[in-house]
Amino acid sequence: MANFDTILVEKTEGAAFIIINRPEQRNALGKEVLADIMTALEGLKNDEAVSCVVFTGQGEKSFAAGADIGQLRTRTALDVFNPQGMQEVYSYIEAYDKPTIAMVNGYALGGGCELAMACDIRIASEHAKFGLPELNLAIIPSAGGTQRLARLVGKGKAIELILTGKMITAAEAKEIGLISEAVPFNELKAKAMEIVQQISAKGPLAVKMAKLAIHAGFDTDMKTGLTIEKLAQAILFETEDKNEGTSAFLEKRQPQFTAN
Numbered sequence: 001m002a003n004f005d006t007i008l009v010e011k012t013e014g015a016a017f018i019i020i021n022r023p024e025q026r027n028a029l030g031k032e033v034l035a036d037i038m039t040a041l042e043g044l045k046n047d048e049a050v051s052c053v054v055f056t057g058q059g060e061k062s063f064a065a066g067a068d069i070g071q072l073r074t075r076t077a078l079d080v081f082n083p084q085g086m087q088e089v090y091s092y093i094e095a096y097d098k099p100t101i102a103m104v105n106g107y108a109l110g111g112g113c114e115l116a117m118a119c120d121i122r123i124a125s126e127h128a129k130f131g132l133p134e135l136n137l138a139i140i141p142s143a144g145g146t147q148r149l150a151r152l153v154g155k156g157k158a159i160e161l162i163l164t165g166k167m168i169t170a171a172e173a174k175e176i177g178l179i180s181e182a183v184p185f186n187e188l189k190a191k192a193m194e195i196v197q198q199i200s201a202k203g204p205l206a207v208k209m210a211k212l213a214i215h216a217g218f219d220t221d222m223k224t225g226l227t228i229e230k231l232a233q234a235i236l237f238e239t240e241d242k243n244e245g246t247s248a249f250l251e252k253r254q255p256q257f258t259a260n
Contacts, residue, residue, distance in 0.1 A: 004036040008058070009044075014051040015196040016044050017103075019058050026065035027057040029111045034089045045097060051200040051207075053096065054192050055119060056103040057112075060185060063104040063128065064112030072137070086111055086143035090118035094144075095215065097208055099199050103192045104128045105185065109167070114141060117148040120211065121195060122178065124170040125185040130178060131167035151218070153177050203241040204259040209233075 008019040018040055020027040044050050057063040093100055102116035104124035109131050116122050132141045150158035153176045170182035183191050209232040217225030236242055241257045248255035
């Protein structure tokens with residue numbers, strides 16, 4: 001794995017941690033950070049030792065405190081259509097082959113909150129704060145914020161949070177379904193690793209197909225979603241991992257999956 005200017009990549013026990021490493025800027029998300037994240041994800045894609053990717057920020061204060069405002073100030077209308085822009089990077093993360101976890105260790109504001117929402121699972125330290133304050137700058141959340149937030153917490157709550165720009169606590173975020181767990185900071189990494197180990201024990205192709213079926217089926221009608229689910233299951237029924245999983249269950253032993 002290459003060395004990066006704005007992030008750190010650390011691997012341990014099936015997890016790859018992508019750590020936004022700009023603590024003096026509250027881990028702000030400039031174009032260099034996005035480019036480094038994309039390069040790291042490309043490098044991890046075919047790493048068989050990595051079953052999950054965990055995003056977090058350096059230090060205890062910020063997960064990612066939004067976009068780099070200095071860069072934002074110079075952007076024009078055409079920059080919205082940049083193929084390497086924040087919305088495109090986050091869409092790539094959402095569709096990534098490996099499960100992704102946002103380990104929110106502090107402020108997750110603007111683009112930082114949108115990064116967390118692009119991940120499959122979100123957990124946070126109890127002191128974390130979430131918010132989409134873009135309207136204070138006379139712009140809107142445009143890295144998926146207006147769409148993913150409504151899908152996660154409901155349209156009414158999403159409108160309230162975006163129009164007011166209010167910050168909410170980790171406890172409030174859990175209550176509305178934005179995150180699944182809020183734990184003390186010193187337990188946060190252990191909680192992330194617990195989730196990684198739970199996922200790592202599953203059939204890797206089944207994990208990939210479950211993600212695909214959920215994402216592809218979510219915005220369709222029920223009949224189409226069920227068809228996607230059925231086709232994904234048909235593929236899995238023909239795999240050696242399905243045979244291994246069912247055999248291991250019947251033989252009361254741990255399965256040895258090979259993703260084929």
